[in-house]
Each structure stands twice: as structure tokens, then as C-alpha cells.
Amino acid sequence: MNVSDSPAKTYLRSMLDINPVWQSASALQLRRKTLRMPNHDRRQTGVDSDSVDDMVAKHQNRAKARETVSHLQQQFFHLSDEELSTGLASLNADEVPELAPTIRRLQIAASERNxxxxxxxxxxxxxxxxxxxxxxxxxxxxxxxxxxxxxxxxxxxxxxxxxxxxxxxxxxxxxxxxxxxxxxxxxxxxxxxxxGPMKSGGASLLNYRVLFFGTLIAYQIAKIFLMD
The missing domain is CATH 1.10.1240 (Methyltransferase, Methionine Synthase (B12-binding Domains); Chain A, domain 1)
Known part of the structure; x- marks a missing residue:
């Protein structure tokens, strides 16, 4: 068996593709499946007993969704209406909740592109x-x-x-x-x-003037004391 096709390789690739914030339960389930560990009661985990292949497929779909979003973001104003519509239609916010706000923004922007x-x-x-x-x-x-x-x-x-x-x-x-x-x-x-810069530049000039005159006054006062 080729190393790239080994269960370990598949497991590592799938784990790296998991978002721990949104998919912690899926990560645990995938680990149990790979190590052939018994599942906990579904009432405790809330995770269906999907096969490793099914879970890997889900992670691949999520990766594809991220690629699609990235492509739409970078090429938004260069895509045809059909390409943009097709790309957005391929995205399911429920499957990638971490991308839901971004997908929503793109949908609104698409409706307002003209x-x-x-x-x-x-x-x-x-x-x-x-x-x-x-x-x-x-x-x-x-x-x-x-x-x-x-x-x-x-x-x-x-x-x-x-x-x-x-x-x-x-x-x-x-x-x-x-x-x-x-x-x-x-x-x-x-x-x-x-x-913009004009305001910050003016503030810098004012600070410089205050520092300059402050130093000059301090110097004059020092001279008076030294003369005494």
C-alpha cells in the first residue's frame, strides 16, 4: 500500500482539515473511528456514527468551500454573472458555519454588484x-x-x-x-x-514646537541659576 494511501496519512490529513472551534466533536469521533475505540452514548456526544470515509468526505467538502470563497473574494468583479451565481449557489452556509458571515456578505455584494x-x-x-x-x-x-x-x-x-x-x-x-x-x-x-496624514502631521508639528520652546525655556532658566 502506498504511504499516501495509508490510514495514518488519511487520518492526519483529515485532522488537519478540522476546525477545532466548530468541529471538536467530529475530531473526537474521527479519532475513535481510526483507533477503533468504542463510541460514547450518542446522547452524550451528539455525533452520528458516520464512517471514516464519510467524515473525510465532509472535511474535503469544507476545504472545497473555503477554496470557493477565496476564489470569489479575489475574482469577484472579474467573474461573469453566471460564474458568480454558480459559485455562490455551490456554498451551503449550514455546512461551513464559520464561513456563514462571509458567504452572506458575498451574496449581498453580488445582488448589488451593478x-x-x-x-x-x-x-x-x-x-x-x-x-x-x-x-x-x-x-x-x-x-x-x-x-x-x-x-x-x-x-x-x-x-x-x-x-x-x-x-x-x-x-x-x-x-x-x-x-x-x-x-x-x-x-x-x-x-x-x-x-488622514494631514491631521497626524499637524499634531506632530505642534508637538515638535512645544518640545522646542519647552527646551529653550528650560535652557534659559538653567543659565540663570548657573550665573548665580
């Missing part, structure tokens, strides 16, 4: 904000956070902040479902004092 085209064609909307919103809605949270932070950091002028604020308000009114997905971020942009 809205991004409409906003980009409307010169009243801040183009950069619309593009950032599109990325933020579909990308993984780590990448989306970077997109949001970068956009805020680029608000270096009063006009850019004003345009972002007005666009955020327009999105809230015209596209409430999209707004709801990024409510915290878009609401932040509606703050007239929200700013």
Missing part, C-alpha cells in the same frame, strides 16, 4: 471611495482593513474629506444594504473632522 457600476458612472460619487468600498465588502477582513485604512490615510485635503463624506451619505441613502455592510467605516467618513 450598483458599483452605477456609482462609478456618476461623477457625484467619489470614485476612489466606491472602489475602496467594493474591495472592502468582498475581500477577507485582514485585506479589507488595509483598504479602509489606506483610504482614510489618503484624505489629505479638506476637499477630499468633504467629497468622501458626501459620497458616504449618498451611499447610505441610495444603497442601504451596501451601507449596512460597512456601516462603521462609512459613518466614520461622515465625520467632518475625519482626516
Amino acid at each position: 450598483s458599483f457600476v452605477t456609482m462609478l458612472a456618476d461623477k457625484k460619487f467619489d470614485r476612489e471611495l466606491v472602489i475602496a468600498l467594493g474591495k472592502s465588502v468582498v475581500l477577507p477582513q485582514s485585506d479589507a482593513g488595509y483598504v479602509r485604512e489606506k483610504f482614510i490615510q489618503n484624505l489629505t485635503t479638506k476637499n477630499s474629506r468633504k467629497r468622501a463624506r458626501e459620497t458616504s451619505l449618498k451611499i447610505q441613502k441610495a444603497y442601504p444594504d451596501l451601507f449596512a455592510l460597512e456601516r462603521d467605516w462609512l459613518t466614520t467618513l461622515q465625520n467632518s473632522k475625519a482626516s
Whole structure:
């Protein structure tokens, strides 16, 4: 028998594919099955006596679902309507509960995908904000956070902040479902004092001036005492 086909190899691959947060019971059941250990009472474990092959198949399906989600996130605006619809239809949130929020976001974004085209064609909307919103809605949270932070950091002028604020308000009114997905971020942009590097740069300059004059005054006081 090939090593890659050994029960041990199959067991290890399956265990590595298990999410301990959501599938702790499945991990224990798989271990019992592999080691041929007796099962506990179902009333205690709540786990059906599935075969190892069935459990491995479930884990493979979960892995496939994660791959599909990742593909949809990265290619969301490049896929045809049919490809996007087919990809989303293949996902069952009940089978991958840890991905359920992400799948829901993608479904809402898919229903609003044409809205991004409409906003980009409307010169009243801040183009950069619309593009950032599109990325933020579909990308993984780590990448989306970077997109949001970068956009805020680029608000270096009063006009850019004003345009972002007005666009955020327009999105809230015209596209409430999209707004709801990024409510915290878009609401932040509606703050007239929200700013990027300009604000932090001004604060740094102020701190520098305070430090400079403070040091100068301390130096003058020291000279007076030394002269005495």
C-alpha cells in the first residue's frame, strides 16, 4: 500500500482539515473511528456514527468551500454573472458555519454588484471611495482593513474629506444594504473632522514646537541659576 494511501496519512490529513472551534466533536469521533475505540452514548456526544470515509468526505467538502470563497473574494468583479451565481449557489452556509458571515456578505455584494457600476458612472460619487468600498465588502477582513485604512490615510485635503463624506451619505441613502455592510467605516467618513496624514502631521508639528520652546525655556532658566 502506498504511504499516501495509508490510514495514518488519511487520518492526519483529515485532522488537519478540522476546525477545532466548530468541529471538536467530529475530531473526537474521527479519532475513535481510526483507533477503533468504542463510541460514547450518542446522547452524550451528539455525533452520528458516520464512517471514516464519510467524515473525510465532509472535511474535503469544507476545504472545497473555503477554496470557493477565496476564489470569489479575489475574482469577484472579474467573474461573469453566471460564474458568480454558480459559485455562490455551490456554498451551503449550514455546512461551513464559520464561513456563514462571509458567504452572506458575498451574496449581498453580488445582488448589488451593478450598483458599483452605477456609482462609478456618476461623477457625484467619489470614485476612489466606491472602489475602496467594493474591495472592502468582498475581500477577507485582514485585506479589507488595509483598504479602509489606506483610504482614510489618503484624505489629505479638506476637499477630499468633504467629497468622501458626501459620497458616504449618498451611499447610505441610495444603497442601504451596501451601507449596512460597512456601516462603521462609512459613518466614520461622515465625520467632518475625519482626516488622514494631514491631521497626524499637524499634531506632530505642534508637538515638535512645544518640545522646542519647552527646551529653550528650560535652557534659559538653567543659565540663570548657573550665573548665580
